[in-house]
Amino acid sequence: MFHQDTIVALATPSGSGAIAIIRLSGKDAIAIADSCFQSVKNNKLLKDQATHTIHLGHIVEDKRVYDEVLVSVFKNPNSYTGEDVVEVSCHGSAYIQQEIIQLFLRKGCRMANAGEFTLRAFLNGKLDLSQAEAVADLIASDNEASHKIAMQQMRGGFSSEIAKLREELLNFASLIELELDFAEEDVEFADRTQFKSLVDRIVFVLKRLIDSFAVGNVIKNGIPVAIVGEPNVGKSTLLNALLNEERAIVSDIAGTTRDTIEDELSIGGIGFRFIDTAGIRETEDVVESIGIKKTFEKIEQSQVTIYLFDSTKGITDLKSIQIELEKIKNRYPQKPLLIIANKIDLLDDSQLATLQQQIEGVQLLSAKTGFGVEQLTDSLLNLINTGALRNNETIVTNTRHYDALLKAFEEVQKVKYGLDSGLSGDLLAIDIRQTLYHFGEITGEITNDDLLGNIFANFCIGK
Template sequence: MLDQATICAIATSPGMGAIATIRLSGDDAVKIADEVFQSVNKSKKLVDQKANTLHYGTISEGVEIIDEVVISLFRAPHSFTGEDIVEIGCHGSVYIQQRILQLLIKHGARMAKPGEFTQRAFLNGKMDLSQAEAVADLIASSNAANHKMALKQMRGGFSKEISKLRGQLLHFIAMVELELDFSEEDVEFADRKQLIQLTSDIQQLLSKLAKSFKLGNVLKNGVPVAIVGETNVGKSTLLNALLQEEKAIVSDIHGTTRDVIEDVINLDGTAFRFFDTAGIRETTDQIENLGIERSYNKLEQAEIVLLVTDLTNPIALISERIEKIRKRITDQELIIVGNKADVAGREKIAEMLGSINLGDQENIVFISAKQQQNLDSLVDLLKESANLQQAEGADVIVSNIRHYEALTQALEAVNRVIDGLHDGISGDFLAQDIRECLHYLGEITGEISNDEVLGHIFKNFCIGK
């Protein structure tokens, strides 16, 4: 897949700004830059300059000066792509950026495809495929947890774990396949007890990595939080208060919210994805019933459920609604939100506290969404319920669905190896399952890949990266 053409693209965000960076990469990057760049010392040529140096001058087309620029020079193989790279720092005018790009193309470069710089870094051995994918995650990170996870993966934490597993398995498959060459002599090169221990260790590690995907997906996309409850208990008012904007329509009319309203909020470095759902009640309105069904679907998808109750209602009715929701959830964290506390008063709050028995994964908080009272306590409970502390100590967290699928398939192959060892099956069957496990592990890092997979991965990158 490695195209030898020299590529160029704007590496900074599109639009106008103070400065912009235009990147060139390829065998002719320095030569092309030399043809359009003139240093302050007019006799100085970029081709004669050392790597990792800066050069001030102008970009010109003929006698016309387009802009004053600073050029950064990087030499292969010690660059991001592993090729010669020239980065042109120019003024951020869209007109200037386009003129320079057109000039570079005129002198032999071509426009880079989405993700082509990172793709070249992978193909030139500067990073493996999981690290390349982490580059996209790092660019897209919108909160501290996601940023930290992507940075750790980009530095090779995940890759080291996978490479270690493959190395151990490669040693044993070599021994098993050597046995097959001497099958008539009934010799055993691979210690079966040692192989059982190794595959057991690999099984535990693969299982741990696969299970971390749930947490990784939460960190990457935000903790899913479903706001549920009866009609007119203040669900939409609560969402608006958390967002600090009028996202959802608020009305005294029952059944105003008929579909799921979704938005993401960053709370102290962690993203929470809130779903404001249709009010749950008995109704003959077909459209509203569709919305209620979607409410129950979001309930199942959520990690945290905010059950909003109206404290002005009788305690018996509130308890009935809580029990109804409890029957609908399994292992989600449940936060019971007693709303309209400013209207209900302290006696009603005390009465509710005395009548509601909380489970291990349940909490209760009293607020006024309309007056935005005690929302800080609710936010604290959300962060506590998200239980993201485990991410702090984790060495590796899987956040990519492609990696997760490969890990689960590798785990299935390892399970077959373990079963085969206990059943005493022949070495050729063992070797087949070990090879299959190696294949799926190799898919993660790109040691085994194809053009279709690579094309799918890099097409989602931004141009210039």
């Protein structure tokens, strides 16, 4: 799968801009760049320059000048990929970008595959596999929390924790294997008391990492929040108030929202995806009925449900509100539910007090004036356990890592049971090897071409 040729790709987003960067990596990267580069002074060659230096000149072919550029030189092994790397900073015309890339292709480069620069960094030992995956997460991060987690993992926070446990377990595994060679002498090289202590620590760490995935997954992908309620209670107005823009159509006509409308917002560094749904009511309108069906599908998919009702109806028809609330609670008993009384600007203080007495946990809000919106966002944040994030603990966000951790946890539990029941060393060794295997899957000690292909295919070209 790994090629030793020289690759090229645009490292900045496609399209026109002020500046574009074209990246080359491979054993001939500097030589190919030299064949097209003409320095402004002294006709210097890039191959004679020190690593991590920048040079002003022109990209030329015969007598044709393509552009005035800055060329950055990074010599192996001190580069991102561990190979010779050249980055050409040219003007951001889409035409110039493509002309220079085509020139490098004619000179012997190959177009890079998705994520191939980072793949080479992994294969050359510049990053382990979990760090390489964190590069993609960092590029995709769109809020403070996901950015912080990706940075922590790219710096090796997660992989170093796993690698340390794997190394300690490997040392004991070696002693267990050694015992098998001296089975007839009936000796023990591995201190069983210390080994039990290590296994208990591994169980504790794995359980903490596995439990962190529930938080990490929603932080990485955004927390879906369904805004539901009867028609014309102000769901679309609330969505607009949260986003601070006119995202959803608002009118006095019940049933205006006939399909779900989604948008994202970062609150306290956490990404939330708000879903404005069609109003729930009995209707003979075919299109509106489809929208209501989708509403229940979105509640099913959401992490949090906001039930919004018209506070004026809460005073005049409290029973119907309570019935609707019971339906949602009974249908989704495990799902966090925030109960919001909207349009409180139309009620007096005594009516508001009555409403709060009748409906437990209700929050007061006026989506029209913005009153109560900040309290709502605070309530949403309180539902998310961000303690691990504040304490700089490792949080697992990658599904592949989560799956490997579950398998490692299952195997180490077998090791623990074997130790407690006095299992023979040869049987213990089998379970230990399996635990080490799943640890190795995370950091990349254990890998294959299909796994690498699946991981790096999700990267952007040029990274």
